[in-house]
Amino acid sequence: MSAIRHALTIKRADDFAQWYQAVVSQADMAEESGVRGCMVIKPWGYGIWERIQQLMDRRIKAAGVENCYFPLFIPLSYFSKEAEHVDGFAKEMAVVTHHRLISDGKGGLVPDPEAKLEEPLVVRPTSETVIGAAMARWVQSWRDLPLLTNQWANVVRWEMRTRMFLRTTEFLWQEGHTAHATRDDAMVETLRALEMYRGFAEDVLAMPVIAGEKPENERFPGAEATYSIEAMMQDGKALQAGTSHYLGTSFAEAAGIRYQDQEGGQQLCHTTSWGVSTRLIGGVIMTHGDDDGLRVPPAIAPWQIVILPMLRDDDGDGALLAYCEELRDKLADLIALREPVRVLLDRKPGKAANKRWDWVRKGVPIVLEIGGRDRENGTVSMLRRDQLWAENGKPNFQNHSCDGFSSQAPSLLEAIQTGMLAEAKERRDVNITRGIASLDALAEFFTDANQFPGWVEVQWSKPTGAALDQVVEQLKALKLTIRNVPMNAMPADGSCLFTGAPAVERIFVARSY
């Protein structure tokens, strides 16, 4: 085993943070941009995002939600209409104050004082306010409801500490915004979006998640209820991978989103918002990556199968390439995971054995290396990314007849997809601990010696206000946070870990990103 020469030099177990960065760069997903906290997303990383976008967009539209696009700039005054909302975001907003530059006389440029904006524009950190203003125009009658909109956009939050894909200053996301006649309708939509995210994470990203409600202290600024999906990373930390908010009527009140009901009265709308971002890619890395780099679930792999011809710069190359092209065309006609198979014939110069490791680091599900002998015998030499190493410590190549491989390719890709989910699910389940009943026992469990503690499910009495603040402080001392209250948990049957009062529900407690 120790003879294995891994494709990365840093291992997960040695330094998870460094390993994460190595995957991002070695898989050629993204790089630094020179702009604080902002990244350049390279073709492989962006290709994964495009797959996520495409499949998520399909689900959004299937729910009757329509795409729109709203401005990047939001007048500052829009924010001041909702007090909690502005408090939540004030500290991290980029502000545009001028619209022209002039020479500073020293060869540089400075904002022209003459060109100061009357009202500063905020670069959107999220679009509730500007979309709310539009909704106020679009909704007049009960017949206009529900109003179901979504936008794919970039947003900016001036975070103090950034990490590629997980928390960048600018990030890409989708934000759904809906308006409804009643609280019940809005809650149904909030939970529909949550369930959409849960299903997407598991079926598409092969990333098991816990869907649940966030505690009061973790709510979106201005929301009445916030729900999240939480995924467990391989270091045992939790990643909030998507959120859905029931906003009540406070945003409707701030923006004036009202409708006339069937009795002729004016009513405030109940609104929701929900989003997932490029952070999902960080989740995929930390769920599926290994000591050889990324592993991309087939559903979101820009290329699912890469063919590497073993060219020798001689007369045989033409026939070999023709053989590979024929195979590529055949595979591209197949359907796997309900879409045409995405197969690349990599004709770039270089030895197949070298290019193989680039694709391993990128995490392509299947690599086919094909040489002259394969062409003569009608075979392919296959390497599965999820079964990379043979017991002898060498790459685990498997030989198939060309026809045999083609006929199996769709089911193979589907098996890799479900296998990755099963593996991640098992790892998550064995790293959830139950039965810890006191704060001391919790502290004991999360000692520094326990390198991969995972999550703990505890029971609590759901304190609010100052009592909740105290709980949050106690957890903070242990570097812990409440992740969420899982939707489908067993009913509580014990006492509160924090207060000793009878417990009312179960919550997950963990370290988090």
Next chain:
RNA sequence: CGGGGAGUAGCGCAGCCUGGUAGCGCAUCUGCUUUGGGAGCAGAGGGUCGCAAGUUCGAAUCUUGUCUCCCCGACCA
């Protein structure tokens, strides 16, 4: 935003303390030999040392400022 570390060739680094106009490995290019599994030998190209001021005859090296990245903390939908 506080504490610590770092920015020198595409990538990874040495040189800096004790100023004298730049070096190693990988990658790249050329040639030859190899080649069914991350090739070998020989040769070559490539850097205003993050940026800006200052000290100096002279700055990668010393001083100050600034930008960016990494780690820890605070913050964080």
